[in-house]
Amino acid sequence: MMYKSTRNNQYLVSASEAIIKGLSEDGGLFVPTSFPTFNLDWDELKDFTYQEMATFILRAFLDDFSAEEVRACVEAAYNDKFDTPEIAPLVEADGKYYLELFHGSTIAFKDQALSILPYLMSTANKIQANDREIVILTATSGDTGKAAMAGFADVPGTKIIVFYPKGGVSSIQEQQMVSQTGDNTFVVAVNGNFDHAQSKVKELFNDEALRAELAEQNVQFSSANSMNIGRLVPQVVYYFYAYAQMVKKQAIVAGDAIDFCVPTGNFGNILAAYYAKKSGLPIDKLICASNDNRVLYDFFHGGKYDINRDFELTISPSMDILISSNFERLVFHAINEDDRLLTTYMKDLADRKLYTIPEKFHPNFADFVAEFATQSETKEEIKAIYEAANYVIDPHTAVASKAYRKAQQEGASRQPVVIVSTASPYKFPEAVLTALDVDTTTMSDADLLAKLKELSGVPYPDAIEGLLEAEVRHHTVIDIEEMKELVKKISLS
Numbered sequence: 001m002m003y004k005s006t007r008n009n010q011y012l013v014s015a016s017e018a019i020i021k022g023l024s025e026d027g028g029l030f031v032p033t034s035f036p037t038f039n040l041d042w043d044e045l046k047d048f049t050y051q052e053m054a055t056f057i058l059r060a061f062l063d064d065f066s067a068e069e070v071r072a073c074v075e076a077a078y079n080d081k082f083d084t085p086e087i088a089p090l091v092e093a094d095g096k097y098y099l100e101l102f103h104g105s106t107i108a109f110k111d112q113a114l115s116i117l118p119y120l121m122s123t124a125n126k127i128q129a130n131d132r133e134i135v136i137l138t139a140t141s142g143d144t145g146k147a148a149m150a151g152f153a154d155v156p157g158t159k160i161i162v163f164y165p166k167g168g169v170s171s172i173q174e175q176q177m178v179s180q181t182g183d184n185t186f187v188v189a190v191n192g193n194f195d196h197a198q199s200k201v202k203e204l205f206n207d208e209a210l211r212a213e214l215a216e217q218n219v220q221f222s223s224a225n226s227m228n229i230g231r232l233v234p235q236v237v238y239y240f241y242a243y244a245q246m247v248k249k250q251a252i253v254a255g256d257a258i259d260f261c262v263p264t265g266n267f268g269n270i271l272a273a274y275y276a277k278k279s280g281l282p283i284d285k286l287i288c289a290s291n292d293n294r295v296l297y298d299f300f301h302g303g304k305y306d307i308n309r310d311f312e313l314t315i316s317p318s319m320d321i322l323i324s325s326n327f328e329r330l331v332f333h334a335i336n337e338d339d340r341l342l343t344t345y346m347k348d349l350a351d352r353k354l355y356t357i358p359e360k361f362h363p364n365f366a367d368f369v370a371e372f373a374t375q376s377e378t379k380e381e382i383k384a385i386y387e388a389a390n391y392v393i394d395p396h397t398a399v400a401s402k403a404y405r406k407a408q409q410e411g412a413s414r415q416p417v418v419i420v421s422t423a424s425p426y427k428f429p430e431a432v433l434t435a436l437d438v439d440t441t442t443m444s445d446a447d448l449l450a451k452l453k454e455l456s457g458v459p460y461p462d463a464i465e466g467l468l469e470a471e472v473r474h475h476t477v478i479d480i481e482e483m484k485e486l487v488k489k490i491s492l493s
């Protein structure tokens, strides 16, 4: 199986090349040229460990890796860095299933992919006999940055630079990032929002002069953002694993279709669900849940992708995004892989901040149902689930949980559902406690965490233990315009 660029159909690369490059030189994203078909014997698959499932799925997508190489990457990634041997437990609460993807070292779902990406990248380097130093450039809306650094810290032959929007992440998220250890990690706050930072990072990737200058010093950029296929493919795994758990719990009979509801930002997580469906997993609807930044909701109700609007800072910051990068991949598939047409849409988005998909293509988006939850609805949902099931969910998961409620009321979701739970409530204690009617005005971060522990009965994960006392090691705050110089300085040092 090969990968091709969304902006040039003829440009084919192997899985290992796609992982090293991150983004295509033409500005496009790599997508699989075809989807694998699996022999889905659920009688056997229902008893697979997460590691077995990961090896089974990844082998098909990473066609130039040997079986042994895939297995080694999986074993290095999914081990006791996770606080449960199940890696991704499926929990029933209030008549729904929540797929908990926050048991890794940074307590958000990004760990699922970022704990394996460094191993995939070094294996890809070996396959390609690439001896260049890799500089990972990453813009983060709060969770990717920490998870990527946790993965790449002290990995030989790599440096990682993370940009996050100053004031645009939770206090716990910020403390997690600025206390990051490792001589090869660089954390930088930027004055701007996530879209500004992400657009600049993409621009640096596509800067040919800069690329040539680095190449002379034997250095190259790669990406740990979900634009990298090495991020996306490991996310396909947990959809198969969740389905297997549904069969095992006898919540469904093997072969029955289910729906997934996914709290969406950059469209990476839900795109992985779509790829799972394309690879034969019995999924009916994919419910795309947005917060107040509801560009995707509006798109799915009319076909216009329009970012001419204010950027809202919400209590689900990892979904505060107007330009969902991975949406380019879905559009590419939906317009029958017409690379020229796709390129005009992306140009329109850059120049006019919108593009419109003609009606004839709308049926190709029919696997998706879009809903959104406002901030007050999100808080109500946290409270409702707590009161119904004594189960505390984080604000991102709550957006999805509420979106599902709406989809069900509208008759748009008719199958058993799995709600994808993307972060631990410990990452957003203030928002969660406020939703549970706790007056947080005079509480310190330590008070907030202690109170949340008392209400939820869930012990502190390792990521929280000692976090507030950890030394702040990164202090840099810059403007967007200063990013290029800084990247150059770090990369060439």
Ligand SMILES: *Cc1c(COP(=O)(O)O)cnc(C)c1O
Binding pocket: 108, 109, 110, 143, 144, 226, 263, 264, 265, 266, 267, 268, 269, 270, 318, 319, 396, 422, 423
């Ligand atoms: C990144 C993130 C999301 C959004 O996922 P995408 O793949 O960007 O759509 C949702 N919730 C949390 C907690 C996240 O960290």
